[in-house]
Amino acid sequence: MYKSKQSGKNRTTFYNNAMSKQIQKQLLLHNELKSAIKEKQFELYLQPIVELKSNKIVSAEALIRWNHPTKGLIFPDAFIEYAEESNLILEIGYFVLQRSFKICKELENSLEDISLNISLKQFTQDNFEDQLINSAKKYNINPNCIKLELTESVTSKDRKKAIDKMLSIKRDGFKFAMDDFGTGYSSLSYLKNLPFDYIKIDKSFVFNMLKNEDDKKLVKAIIDIAKQFNFSIIAEGVETIEHLKFLEKHGCDYYQGYLCSKPIPLEEFKKLLTNCNHS
Numbered sequence: 001m002y003k004s005k006q007s008g009k010n011r012t013t014f015y016n017n018a019m020s021k022q023i024q025k026q027l028l029l030h031n032e033l034k035s036a037i038k039e040k041q042f043e044l045y046l047q048p049i050v051e052l053k054s055n056k057i058v059s060a061e062a063l064i065r066w067n068h069p070t071k072g073l074i075f076p077d078a079f080i081e082y083a084e085e086s087n088l089i090l091e092i093g094y095f096v097l098q099r100s101f102k103i104c105k106e107l108e109n110s111l112e113d114i115s116l117n118i119s120l121k122q123f124t125q126d127n128f129e130d131q132l133i134n135s136a137k138k139y140n141i142n143p144n145c146i147k148l149e150l151t152e153s154v155t156s157k158d159r160k161k162a163i164d165k166m167l168s169i170k171r172d173g174f175k176f177a178m179d180d181f182g183t184g185y186s187s188l189s190y191l192k193n194l195p196f197d198y199i200k201i202d203k204s205f206v207f208n209m210l211k212n213e214d215d216k217k218l219v220k221a222i223i224d225i226a227k228q229f230n231f232s233i234i235a236e237g238v239e240t241i242e243h244l245k246f247l248e249k250h251g252c253d254y255y256q257g258y259l260c261s262k263p264i265p266l267e268e269f270k271k272l273l274t275n276c277n278h279s
Contacts, residue, residue: 030082033088037091041069042067043064043066044064044096044266045062046263047060049234049256050260051253052252059113060115061116062096063076063117064080064095080092084119089122093121093122094131096116096117097131097132100146101141103266104139104145107270113175114145114146116146118149120153123150129169132169132172133172136172142173143173143174147175148175148176149176151178152180152181154166155194163194176195178196178199198234199232199234200233200234200236201236202237206238206243207239210240223252233252234255235247235252235255235257236255236257237256238257239259
């Protein structure tokens with residue numbers, strides 16, 4: 001039944017052994033995630049965000065990692081999708097929020113802000129804005145030091161309600177970045193109406209833009225459009241000097257990617273910050 005529902009309505013699906021294996025796999029993952037939440041097995045890694053004009057690390061994106069007791073370090077691709085489906089994302093998202101605010105306090109004299117990814121389910125919680133305000137008070141930080149990354153799916157159900165909520169959160173002092181821009185169905189009218197401060201160009205376009213003419217045109221167009229609407233632009237997935245020069249030439253504001261650093265633990269990030277910004 002569930003397989004039929006996933007595949008679309010009004011269809012018949014016959015049982016096979018693979019279904020049982022998938023269910024067992026998900027049940028194991030569910031139980032392990034519950035234990036991970038309870039036993040605090042999650043950790044945030046930080047990836048630097050560099051300002052092009054100063055070539056200094058001014059921000060960082062907080063990215064979750066799972067320190068599994070037997071499997072080692074697990075990346076979010078292996079568990080976030082299931083966490084979304086099972087609603088465990090709410091507990092995991094709250095951990096990310098709390099930990100990001102704590103890190104922000106530790107680095108408040110070194111960075112402009114910390115970015116954290118917010119899931120659709122997390123954003124649509126009735127108490128989400130209260131969570132933000134209470135966390136800012138708890139850690140005694142300026143809300144302007146927190147950048148909330150959302151994908152365009154945030155307005156997939158009720159655009160007006162989502163926009164009103166974003167505007168209210170912005171009045172509290174928090175900032176918004178649209179993540180993975182260019183991979184969905186964003187249009188000019190869509191962009192014009194959403195109260196984002198930053199646009200993040202998806203790494204898939206940046207990675208291929210020097211080899212693929214369409215990606216090159218798309219990256220240039222995104223930068224031009226973003227400038228027209230007074231958004232700041234962050235390019236993800238910058239791995240080479242050639243990438244950097246192209247983005248700089250066309251007016252990109254910030255970049256993140258392996259050219260500066262992969263995501264690293266907090267203590268390593270502090271060392272990188274000291275070495276890069278004081279060299």
